[in-house]
Amino acid sequence: MTLLGSLSVTSTVLGLLQVLGALGVFLYGMKVMSEAVQRVAGKKMRQALAGITGNRFSGLLTGFMTTSLVQSSSATTVLVVSFVNAGLLTLMQSIGVIMGANLGTTITAWIVALVGKFSVSTIALPLIGIGLPFVFIGKDKGKSWGELFLGFGLVFFGLGLLKDSVPDLKSMMKEDPATAETIRQIVTWMGGRGFVSTVLYLLGGIVLTLMVQSSSAAMAITITCAMNGWLGDLHNPIEVFRNSAAIVLGENIGTTVTAWLAALGANVHAKRAARAHFTFNVIGVVWMLVAFVPFSALVWNLAEHLPESMRSASDGFQTSEIAFATAIFHTSFNFVNICLLIGFVPHIARLVEWWVRDHAPINDSPRLQYISQGLVDLGELNxxxxxxxxxxxxxxxxxxxxxxxxxxxxxxxxxxxxxxxxxxxxxxxxxxxxxxxxxxxxxxxxxxxxxxxxxxxxxxxxxxxxxxxxxxxxxxxxxxxxxxxxxxxxxxxxxxxxxxxxxxxxxxxxxxxxxxxxxxxxxxxxxxxxxxxxxxxxxxxxxxxxxxxxxxxxxxxxxxxxxxxxxxxxxxxxxxxxxxxxxxxxxxxxxxxxx
Missing domain, CATH: 1.20.58.220 (Phosphate transport system protein phou homolog 2; domain 2)
Known part of the structure; x- marks a missing residue:
């Protein structure tokens, strides 16, 4: 028994290290890709952000495009807080960019969902193969383009490794029944409680995002775990989807912490921009909790009408459908939230101005009060x-x-x-x-x-x-x-x-x-x-x-x-x-x- 227990612990530790390694490849690929994009188009992105007018729709579009390129809403929102701190953006302008950043980060969920529908190596390795020669022999922008392809390939490769390294609960019951049983009991305890279950999974999403400090990584983990039965019984796919959707809501709140922390040492305007990001996301989560059941049912209905090639799965379970439904939920939630709140940008601005009051006397010191760049490496943008x-x-x-x-x-x-x-x-x-x-x-x-x-x-x-x-x-x-x-x-x-x-x-x-x-x-x-x-x-x-x-x-x-x-x-x-x-x-x- 002692030997079997020791082998079980070793197997669990190795499995955990494999998951962390896969996650590390994914995050490193995101870092390389993000920095390469900034070197290729960083100056234009800075000029686009700094040149935003009072039109909140132009800010929305800029935030969406910037986040779509760098694939990190945290990087975009920290950059926005940085610009507000420097006086390059007003609070009203920053809220529009933050809204766009929330929509731009939803692309990650679609990439993760697509990974399950083709052999990752067929796209990851060619991308790495294209980029690698440019990294070694390219100069300036040529090298940056090479790193862009290399980073993008590593993102897909990391997602593929993550998909393969996270065991499904069914096979885990045979290999490591003790751990699998513990996970099953936790999932059973959290599920089947209606609204309480939704809140529990939401809190889990917040904690997960705080731990990995990346909403993209948290999204990848969420969908992978959902597809492998860690979020409920795959015989009841809509329940699994709802649990993953609740985690996504938590991730929307957890991702605001990075900008909040970055603004701690900044001026009152930067603090207000960070609070505006938090307020916008929390308001969205609150109304979604009220409408969660019908909204998730509508999204699942949309997922059921996806092409058969996207919904089918060789194991008989609707795992791909769960993944795409989560991506649809993430995108539609952020899009609807923007549509509902974009008309209330002045009200959100007044709310955070009341929340973060400028009690101190006007500081006319022209000193450069820059925010910490340790939380997010903005590279070319900072x-x-x-x-x-x-x-x-x-x-x-x-x-x-x-x-x-x-x-x-x-x-x-x-x-x-x-x-x-x-x-x-x-x-x-x-x-x-x-x-x-x-x-x-x-x-x-x-x-x-x-x-x-x-x-x-x-x-x-x-x-x-x-x-x-x-x-x-x-x-x-x-x-x-x-x-x-x-x-x-x-x-x-x-x-x-x-x-x-x-x-x-x-x-x-x-x-x-x-x-x-x-x-x-x-x-x-x-x-x-x-x-x-x-x-x-x-x-x-x-x-x-x-x-x-x-x-x-x-x-x-x-x-x-x-x-x-x-x-x-x-x-x-x-x-x-x-x-x-x-x-x-x-x-x-x-x-x-x-x-």
């Missing part, structure tokens, strides 16, 4: 926050420069408060440089494509130039303050010359703002012309200062004047460097696109 923070840095630099010009035009007024405010802005720029640099280094630690690698390199140079420009502006502020405290005055001619030079510097700073959205050849030529003009004006002004000192003018005042010219010219150089760095990044991206 630099949008840094892009937005770089634009904020541009705004801050321009505001600082305008503040300096205001001080320069008030030579007889004590503006110590304004000087202190400008000092705080300079400190904010220093902090933003550290934040953005740290975040970009974190982004580059993930597997990213060459286009994003070039973009990250360019952005690191750009933010460094902005920080140096703000340092120069603050030195100008200190010169104006020192001039006031020492009682020194520029002549009308000097003030007129500085005003002309400041207008040129302001013009090139305006070009910097436009360069962050794209650099044209005309823009670069214009920037070079302005920088040359700034350089000529600085030389002319400094020569004039030397002549005046030789003629007996006050040397300290002329030295302050010369120093002001030099700092203004240096700001112009930093601005030109920003534009050239942005242009080099675009040229590299275009060259890779041509390849």
């Amino acid at each position: 630099i949008a926050e840094a892009e937005n923070a770089t634009r904020q840095m541009n705004v801050l630099t321009s505001q600082m420069f305008d503040g300096f010009v205001h001080l320069l035009n008030q030579p007889q007024t004590d503006l110590s408060a304004e000087v202190a405010a400008l000092k705080k802005m300079e400190d904010d720029c220093d902090e933003m440089l550290r934040d953005i640099t740290s975040y970009l280094i974190q982004c580059s630690s993930h597997e990213i494509g060459p286009s994003n690698a070039g973009e990250i390199t360019s952005m690191l140079r750009v933010v460094s130039e902005y920080e140096e420009a703000t340092d120069r502006i603050y030195r100008l502020v200190k010169i104006v303050q020192r001039k006031y405290e020492k009682g020194r005055h520029f002549t009308e001619e000097q003030h007129r010359e500085l005003t002309a030079l400041c207008s040129q510097v302001r013009a090139i700073l305006d070009l910097c703002a436009n360069a962050l959205s794209g650099v044209t050849g005309e823009m670069l030529e214009n920037a070079n012309r302005i920088e040359d003009r700034i350089d000529r004006l600085r030389k002319q002004h400094n020569k004039g200062a030397v002549r005046r000192m030789q003629a007996g003018a006050e040397v300290p005042t002329e030295m302050l004047y010369t120093e002001t010219n030099n700092h203004l010219e240096a700001i112009g150089n930093h601005a030109l460097n920003i534009i050239e760095s942005s242009q080099r990044s675009e040229q590299a991206l275009a060259a890779r696109a041509d390849d």
Whole structure:
């Protein structure tokens, strides 16, 4: 008995490891495929998400397409929370994307259901065979396409392994009767209780999704277990289907936890987006519990009208029908839920705004408060926050420069408060440089494509130039303050010359703002012309200062004047460097696109 018991335990452990291994192949394939899709189309997906208008239907479509591509609603919703946190999406816009993500993730159920209707190796191995050469010999996008095929093949291969490694309860009764009997008793206890059974299986779906941290993996496990008799007697297929459908409802709630956790350290707007995802899914589950019996009966009726080739099974059981019915339920539930609630997006927004109230005083700090990317690897999609923070840095630099010009035009007024405010802005720029640099280094630690690698390199140079420009502006502020405290005055001619030079510097700073959205050849030529003009004006002004000192003018005042010219010219150089760095990044991206 001891030997038999030991063999039974060993068999159980090996069986469990086989299931975990199959699940690991599936999840790894999903990871490879998702990251490859992001490298192939990540920039376009970021632009699509960031460019969503107030139209909730465009957000719905974008969320559906993004999730269909990356095959992870968790990745899409974490990305949405990230964009809301960065100010790139409003709460209203994010709810539309989340609705679309819920519909996009239903494709996984159809893939799992289809796996049972053909030999997995006939499609998985050819896909891996197509992708593998590109992984080794391909470059840039060619390699990414290879990884896409490889990942997709591994997804099918993992599903096939999962299907084969999960034993059906009937055969398990012969091989490991003790374990099988325990499972049968649990299933019997949970089933046959009407509404209570539905709730129990729903709670099981929540726990399952929390354990595997992937609604796609949870869906694969659910359908596989249903097809192998773990969710009820296969002689009563509609009961098995209803149990699997109840688990699917739980998975819809469990998948919201990832975005909830990601928003814990984010701002109030990101928290509201995560709560909106939770609210939308919970409302859907609540009304579905009320209508569960007739709705599931309707879905089962639809499944019974599927083509015979999709419903038939060699074992005499309606296992394929259960799988496709679960896929139909998942898709139809999310679709109907969207149709019912899309008109109530403003009400959901108001509900979560009431739920997550902004009690703290308005935080005007421009620091980059990015969310943790540890929960979901967003790869190519996670630099949008840094892009937005770089634009904020541009705004801050321009505001600082305008503040300096205001001080320069008030030579007889004590503006110590304004000087202190400008000092705080300079400190904010220093902090933003550290934040953005740290975040970009974190982004580059993930597997990213060459286009994003070039973009990250360019952005690191750009933010460094902005920080140096703000340092120069603050030195100008200190010169104006020192001039006031020492009682020194520029002549009308000097003030007129500085005003002309400041207008040129302001013009090139305006070009910097436009360069962050794209650099044209005309823009670069214009920037070079302005920088040359700034350089000529600085030389002319400094020569004039030397002549005046030789003629007996006050040397300290002329030295302050010369120093002001030099700092203004240096700001112009930093601005030109920003534009050239942005242009080099675009040229590299275009060259890779041509390849």
